[in-house]
Amino acid sequence: MAVKEPISEFLDFIYPNKAEVILGDTLQQLKKFEKEKFELVITSPPYNIGKEYETKTSIERYLQLQEEIIKELIRVTKSHGSICWQVGNYVEKGEIFPLDIYYYQIFKKLGLKLRNRIVWHFGHGLHAKNRFSGRYETILWFTKSDDYVFNLDDVRIPSKYPGKRHFKGDKKGQISGNPKGKNPSDIWDIVVKDWESGMWNIPNVKSNHPEKTLHPAQFPVELVERCILALTNEDDWVLDPFAGVGSTMIAALKNDRNSIGIEKEKDYVNTATNRIESLKEGSIKLRPINKPIHEPKPNDKIAKIPDEWSNLYKEA
Numbered sequence: 172m173a174v175k176e177p178i179s180e181f182l183d184f185i186y187p188n189k190a191e192v193i194l195g196d197t198l199q200q201l202k203k204f205e206k207e208k209f210e211l212v213i214t215s216p217p218y219n220i221g222k223e224y225e226t227k228t229s230i231e232r233y234l235q236l237q238e239e240i241i242k243e244l245i246r247v248t249k250s251h252g253s254i255c256w257q258v259g260n261y262v263e264k265g266e267i268f269p270l271d272i273y274y275y276q277i278f279k280k281l282g283l284k285l286r287n288r289i290v291w292h293f294g295h296g297l298h299a300k301n302r303f304s305g306r307y308e309t310i311l312w313f314t315k316s317d318d319y320v321f322n323l324d325d326v327r328i329p330s331k332y333p334g335k336r337h338f339k340g341d342k343k344g345q346i347s348g349n350p351k352g353k354n355p356s357d358i359w360d361i362v363v364k365d366w367e368s369g370m371w372n373i374p375n376v377k378s379n380h381p382e383k384t385l386h387p388a389q390f391p392v393e394l395v396e397r398c399i400l401a402l403t404n405e406d407d408w409v410l411d412p413f414a415g416v417g418s419t420m421i422a423a424l425k426n427d428r429n430s431i432g433i434e435k436e437k438d439y440v441n442t443a444t445n446r447i448e449s450l451k452e453g454s455i456k457l458r459p460i461n462k463p464i465h466e467p468k469p470n471d472k473i474a475k476i477p478d479e480w481s482n483l484y485k486e487a
């Protein structure tokens with residue numbers, strides 16, 4: 172039997188929950204799990220847009236394959252559990268196909284109930300030339316039944332006007348808000364990648380930030396944390412069937428939940444395992460949940476009209 176290093180034993184004591192990414196194919200691996208193991212399935216599936224980890228196919232064939240996986244995901248989700256499906260657009264010859272429209276119909280056909288269509292809004296991205304630049308993706312939150320976990324108090328955000336009072340009726344004069352904060356609503360402003368939060372101040376931070384990994388489509392840990400806190404309780408099991416570099420595992424372990432991920436690319440699995448270790452060792456840099464997004468001040472260099480454009484602005 173392998174003897175554990177004292178430091179590793181200590182870290183397991185601090186983070187007793189399980190966090191593992193299995194190397195393999197999603198459908199094959201899912202078949203090995205017992206039914207109703209997971210309280211929450213949360214993932215960002217491949218979008219079929221020809222990223223380095225996927226082979227682009229027709230949208231019909233893509234959705235057919237995904238439906239097989241979704242059936243298995245429903246089988247392994249607890250009857251009081253949830254599935255969060257984070258998607259953007261499939262693009263074909265400049266035409267966009269919002270994937271949530273297609274996925275909604277699959278989940279609905281399979282008996283799930285939509286609780287929220289969350290709009291994840293972000294400030295940066297590619298600048299489109301022939302249409303408006305895309306600045307949001309969505310998360311479809313489905314439940315298997317009407318009786319489900321929803322810990323609103325654990326994800327409330329600070330109220331903008333905590334001193335607001337009722338101005339008429341029985342409660343006139345009483346404080347109208349909740350001391351724990353307000354419901355975060357179904358529009359979430361979360362920076363697209365954790366490392367972008369510092370970009371205004373430190374221009375090169377993107378390339379050398381420790382959170383930047385080799386994965387081209389990582390989602391922010393903060394985004395997953397909000398779902399995990401709201402839709403599961405401590406020690407519950409969370410599954411990410413397309414785990415990438417393990418953002419879901421980081422969010423789960425950080426918040427005392429158990430998690431399993433499935434990922435077919437060995438390099439991503441290795442990176443995920445290293446990220447999990449660096450969370451345990453305290454060396455991973457994460458954006459704290461609910462931290463306001465940095466806005467440049469009017470006098471910051473980046474917010475000023477560049478000298479090269481000053482004539483154009485004078486003429487206008």
Ligand SMILES: C[S@@+](CC[C@H](N)C(=O)[O-])C[C@H]1O[C@@H](n2cnc3c(N)ncnc32)[C@H](O)[C@@H]1O
Pocket residue numbers: 195196197198214215216217218224225386388389390391412413414415416417418419433434435436439
């Ligand atoms: C959009 S990425 C998910 C990224 C992840 N949310 C993160 O933060 O790192 C989708 C992932 O699914 C993986 N994938 C695609 N098809 C798969 C399959 N059939 N089995 C296992 N993994 C697969 C890809 O390699 C890719 O890493």
